[in-house]
Amino acid sequence: MPAPDRMLTHLRQAVALVRATPGRRGHLLELRDCAEVLVAGDLHGHVPHFQAVLKAADLANHPARHLVLQELIHGKFRHPKGGDKSHQLVDLFAALKGQFPKQVHYIPGNHELAQWTGRPVLKADENLNDLFERGVTEAYGAEFGPKVYAAYLELFQALPVAVRAPNRVLACHTLPNARSLSTFDPARLETDTYDPADLQPGGSVHAILWGRDTTRENAIAFLEKMGGDLLVSGHVASDDGYAVPNDRQVIVDCAESPAGFVLFPADRPLTHADLVGCVRIM
Numbered sequence: 515m516p517a518p519d520r521m522l523t524h525l526r527q528a529v530a531l532v533r534a535t536p537g538r539r540g541h542l543l544e545l546r547d548c549a550e551v552l553v554a555g556d557l558h559g560h561v562p563h564f565q566a567v568l569k570a571a572d573l574a575n576h577p578a579r580h581l582v583l584q585e586l587i588h589g590k591f592r593h594p595k596g597g598d599k600s601h602q603l604v605d606l607f608a609a610l611k612g613q614f615p616k617q618v619h620y621i622p623g624n625h626e627l628a629q630w631t632g633r634p635v636l637k638a639d640e641n642l643n644d645l646f647e648r649g650v651t652e653a654y655g656a657e658f659g660p661k662v663y664a665a666y667l668e669l670f671q672a673l674p675v676a677v678r679a680p681n682r683v684l685a686c687h688t689l690p691n692a693r694s695l696s697t698f699d700p701a702r703l704e705t706d707t708y709d710p711a712d713l714q715p716g717g718s719v720h721a722i723l724w725g726r727d728t729t730r731e732n733a734i735a736f737l738e739k740m741g742g743d744l745l746v747s748g749h750v751a752s753d754d755g756y757a758v759p760n761d762r763q764v765i766v767d768c769a770e771s772p773a774g775f776v777l778f779p780a781d782r783p784l785t786h787a788d789l790v791g792c793v794r795i796m
Contacts, residue, residue, distance in 0.1 A: 683743065
């Protein structure tokens, strides 16, 4: 575990680097100097899967390859006193962002949204928000724990909610349900500061982090609004590490084994079959 004061410095630097990422427009990110993209599924505190994804990305030897991570928090791994250890992946992202500021990106999921807005996520009668905060204090102590936790929340609010590759492949956590899509406004994602209404049910940010409508018609309508042709998302658990719910979308999941990610070329047009063929299982 890094020293608390050093971790706090890394996190604050990561927030600044996220906001300064080339191609950022509010909370949307257009990837620059990009030939390939690796998108990992929901990691939920799984350090070995994070390490495997990082090894596969091999960023130092592929300067035009970008790595997109999503939903790092709220996992099953615990500190000795019961606190959630998933903050360790946020720490690893912060260090990685400092090393590869233009190549590494983190998309929040509904769990990050719940943590920063204080809307409890319950699982097996446990409040995952409380477990996460307890884990931070358990790791960094009563003095630095609250400061580190506040830095996490600031980071979550700064993260891009959607990343678009040069070949119009879009990566985001999920897509709005059909009922929400009629009022979904991508322009709301381009602001530097969210309107509180965007974070509530029915709001554009909430919709792009919580929806589960993966019908073909809904995916096509969403992509048209977002200026994309194909979608890589997470949010939906898969026993196989990935799923193909329609001919515009691929879902990847790294929370359990087998775990899936997709590594695709971004410098040429892709068909859906091409994108599915780029899925990797670990």
